[in-house]
Amino acid sequence: MKVFFLALIVALGGFLFGFDTAVISGAEKSIQQVWHLTSWEHGVTVSIALVGTVVGALLGGWPSERFGRRSTLFGIAALYLVSALGAALASQWGVFMLFRFVGGLGVGASSVTAPLYISELAPAESRGRLVALFQFNVVFGILVAYLSNYLLADIGPDAWRWMLGVQVVPAALFFGLLFLVPRSPRWLLRKGRVAEGLAFLERIDPDTAQQDARTILRAAKNAKSGSLWDPAYRRPLVLAALMAFFNQASGIDAIIYFAPRIFGMAGLGQSSALLSSAGIGLTNFVFTLLAMSVIDRFGRRTLMGIGSVGLVLTLALVARAFFAQQLGGLGVPLLLFGYIAFAFSQGAVLWVFVSEIFPAEVRTQGQVLGSLVHWLTATIIAFIFPYLSEQLGGGVTFGFFALMMVCQLLFVLFMMPETKGTTLEGDVVLMH
Numbered sequence: 001m002k003v004f005f006l007a008l009i010v011a012l013g014g015f016l017f018g019f020d021t022a023v024i025s026g027a028e029k030s031i032q033q034v035w036h037l038t039s040w041e042h043g044v045t046v047s048i049a050l051v052g053t054v055v056g057a058l059l060g061g062w063p064s065e066r067f068g069r070r071s072t073l074f075g076i077a078a079l080y081l082v083s084a085l086g087a088a089l090a091s092q093w094g095v096f097m098l099f100r101f102v103g104g105l106g107v108g109a110s111s112v113t114a115p116l117y118i119s120e121l122a123p124a125e126s127r128g129r130l131v132a133l134f135q136f137n138v139v140f141g142i143l144v145a146y147l148s149n150y151l152l153a154d155i156g157p158d159a160w161r162w163m164l165g166v167q168v169v170p171a172a173l174f175f176g177l178l179f180l181v182p183r184s185p186r187w188l189l190r191k192g193r194v195a196e197g198l199a200f201l202e203r204i205d206p207d208t209a210q211q212d213a214r215t216i217l218r219a220a221k222n223a224k225s226g227s228l229w230d231p232a233y234r235r236p237l238v239l240a241a242l243m244a245f246f247n248q249a250s251g252i253d254a255i256i257y258f259a260p261r262i263f264g265m266a267g268l269g270q271s272s273a274l275l276s277s278a279g280i281g282l283t284n285f286v287f288t289l290l291a292m293s294v295i296d297r298f299g300r301r302t303l304m305g306i307g308s309v310g311l312v313l314t315l316a317l318v319a320r321a322f323f324a325q326q327l328g329g330l331g332v333p334l335l336l337f338g339y340i341a342f343a344f345s346q347g348a349v350l351w352v353f354v355s356e357i358f359p360a361e362v363r364t365q366g367q368v369l370g371s372l373v374h375w376l377t378a379t380i381i382a383f384i385f386p387y388l389s390e391q392l393g394g395g396v397t398f399g400f401f402a403l404m405m406v407c408q409l410l411f412v413l414f415m416m417p418e419t420k421g422t423t424l425e426g427d428v429v430l431m432h
Contacts, residue, residue, distance in 0.1 A: 028258070335355050357419060
């Protein structure tokens with residue numbers, strides 16, 4: 001219970017990640033009108049936070065390794081606080097962009113540090129479930145953002161400011177609860193602070209603490225190289241990059257960011273579009289909860305295989321509906337709910353898989369790589385989505401996403417190994 005409680009606190013960084021990602025969906029149309037933005041300017045406005053996530057993911061590994069996971073998490077919480085206040089109170093477009101960028105820094109650094117900390121804390125037999133707490137909180141944050149947007153939509157012309165500003169509350173809570181979180185025992189041991197690291201391992205499991213400490217110290221002593229670009233790490237590097245790329249090539253963040261707009265394209269009114277967006281958040285929440293309960297039982301590869309097949313089918317059917325102009329009723333919304341239900345697989349597996357496939361000496365760098373590719377892809381797709389949907393239509397856009405998921409299915413079938421139950425100290429079959 002102690003480990004679960006600590007993992008849950010750290011996973012609140014995922015809640016803020018999800019909330020910050022989805023909250024813009026309810027505000028983006030108002031923001032476009034307030035500052036009279038063109039479609040390209042609007043794309044930049046929505047994707048600027050994702051530019052911040054790229055930078056945050058790229059730079060987040062350094063403080064995590066230099067100052068520790070816990071200290072970095074405090075900095076991330078502060079970034080979320082500043083971003084929420086600044087974006088809500090911004091009076092100029094440039095100022096708004098700056099604070100959304102700051103929030104993106106927090107999201108990017110969080111995607112590196114939080115799964116890393118939890119994976120180093122968790123026992124092997126429950127690591128998948130505990131690291132998946134991060135993704136669970138991401139989708140919970142998305143759900144709360146959608147519901148918050150729906151409830152605040154009619155309070156007046158400045159509703160969009162309240163939508164963004166309410167994030168101050170969970171950000172402050174996250175900052176306060178971090179005082180209860182200790183440093184990572186694996187980080188302490190690798191930094192030579194053996195007594196502190198061993199003391200915490202004994203709090204987790206006194207029966208295995210001594211053996212775990214010896215294993216961690218031996219792995220640190222025998223580490224071949226501290227560079228991710230060493231040929232010995234080529235295979236996990238490729239696997240992490242492809243996993244992260246396909247996660248975003250499904251269009252998941254574009255759908256989360258622009259859900260009301262997509263439902264509007266499908267013929268729904270503004271209120272129904274916002275409510276349907278909340279339905280996406282609820283579906284995502286329920287199926288991520290399901291993924292958490294089975295990821296350590298069925299494994300990472302099995303979930304990815306099932307999810308990939310479902311994503312191909314649902315995205316292809318959405319594309320067909322747009323091509324055939326069959327947009328009346330609830331057809332497209334229901335198909336997108338089905339899409340989100342299958343997307344639970346890659347959402348739950350991504351951060352677990354990336355945290356498991358690298359040995360200790362390059363784990364932080366590997367997490368940075370996975371996060372960087374993930375956010376670079378997300379930024380590009382979010383930036384071009386408004387233009388593609390306006391110029392090429394929903395059929396071509398969702399057809400492209402379906403094609404990408406065919407490629408993901410091939411990756412799962414022919415390249416992706418199973419990592420369930422592996423240790424974090426470099427004896428994984430990936431290295432051979």
